[in-house]
Amino acid sequence: MQQRHLGRTGLRVSRLALGTMTWGRDTDEHEAREQLTAFVDAGGTLVDTAAGYADGDSERVLGRLLGEVVPRENLVLATKGGVSRRGGHRVVDVSRRTLLAELDGSLRRLGVDTVDLWQLHTWSPAVPLEETLSALDFAVSSGRARYVGISNYTGWQTAHAATYQQAWPGRATLASTQVEYSLLQRGIEREVLPAAEALGLGVLPWSPLGRGVLTGKYRAGTPADSRAASPHFERFVGVYLDKRSYRIVDAVCRAAEGxxxxxxxxxxxxxxxRPGVTAPVVGARTAAQLRGSLTVDDIELPPEISAALDDVSAPPLGYPERR
Structure with missing residues (x-):
């Protein structure tokens, strides 16, 4: 698998990343081992998890597989902090205290002393930005993280955070932003992608397959073994089961047939x-599903096909993006 630099850093990562959101919940340890083995055998290096995935079980499963499936030094290990679940509810807390406690918890669950990339899972206006970012500085200066990034930030939030970190020597420069991006969700093209390009952040798209809808599996209904049929993901997938999405999926399927x-x-x-993208984060429930994604490394779309897909899925743009 080809390698790319993460933003303007010297860190090289595989141009596909393995996502582990389902590990420890919908994906058991046996399937996780099969996924990691397939990913590494294909030349993949970047593995992404989060403290909030399956209440930490995603990190626990990955931690048990490190060294067993692949030497730790052969992976670029990424995790996130700031989002958790308490009493069945999603909780966002990006205070310095909570973030650093979550990072220490992530290191324990993963069984490592440091992660290669630690990311703020989301923005919160409840905490001053300078406090949140100070946790990134401490993570790097203390050796807990080698690089840091953000996730799910808007364009102005991305620019604000990246500029703040670049404004004073000694702060941990942001290496990346992880955001949803696919043919069904191109909203980041308005402001996030331009901000990331201007400030040197690599882009790690999550749900690059439109939450599974772009595989075409929902064209004839909802398969019983699909995410849309899962109580965890029914609403997550359902937002893309609409007329606009079906039109884009039909175009993708026609291109695939041709x-x-x-x-x-x-x-x-x-x-x-896409310009600015470093590595889409590909998640799967089973190893068989993941292997379908790993074949893409040898594929390049003809320019006319890419242009046609651009046209059918183009997001609405106006002032001030276009003048």
């Missing part, structure tokens, strides 16, 4: 090669 590829390969290759 190229002799799967819809998954077409959709994933499109987002992987």
């Amino acid at each position: 190229l002799g590829l799967s819809p998954l390969e077409v959709a994933l290759a499109w987002v992987r090669d």
Whole structure:
């Protein structure tokens, strides 16, 4: 698998990342081992998890597999902090105290002394930004994290945080931003992508397959074993089961038929090669599903196909993005 630099840093990562959101909940340890093995065998290095995934079980499963499946030094290990679940409810807390406690918890669950990339899972106006960012500085200066990034920040939030970190020597410069990006969700093209490009952040798209909808599996209904049929993901997937999405999915499927590829390969290759993108984060419930994504490394879409997909999925842009 080809490698890319993460933003303007010297860190090189595989141009596909393995996402582990389902590990420890919908994906058991046996399937997780199969996924990690397949990913590493394909040349993948970047593995992404979070303290909030499955109440920390995603990190626990990954930690048990480190060293068993692949030497720790062969992976670029990424995790996130700031989001957790308490009493069945999603809780956002990006205070310095909570973030650093969560990072220490992540290190314990992963069984490592340091992670390669630690990311703020989301923005919160409840905490001063300078306090939140100070946790990133301490994580790097104390050796707990080698690089730091953000996730799910808007364009102005991305620019504000990155500029603040670059304004004074000694602060931990942001390496990346992890945001949703696919043919079904191109909202980051308005402000986030331009901000990331201007400030040197690599972009790690999550849900590059439109939460699974771009595989075409929902064209004839909702399969019983799909995410849309899962109580955890029914609403998560359902937002893209609308007329606009079906029109885009039909275009992807037609392109796939003409190229002799799967819809998954077409959709994933499109987002992987968008300007500014470092590595789409690909998650799967089973190893078999993941292997369908790993074939994309040898695929490049013809320019005319990419242009046609751009047209059918173009987000509405106006003032001030276009003048």
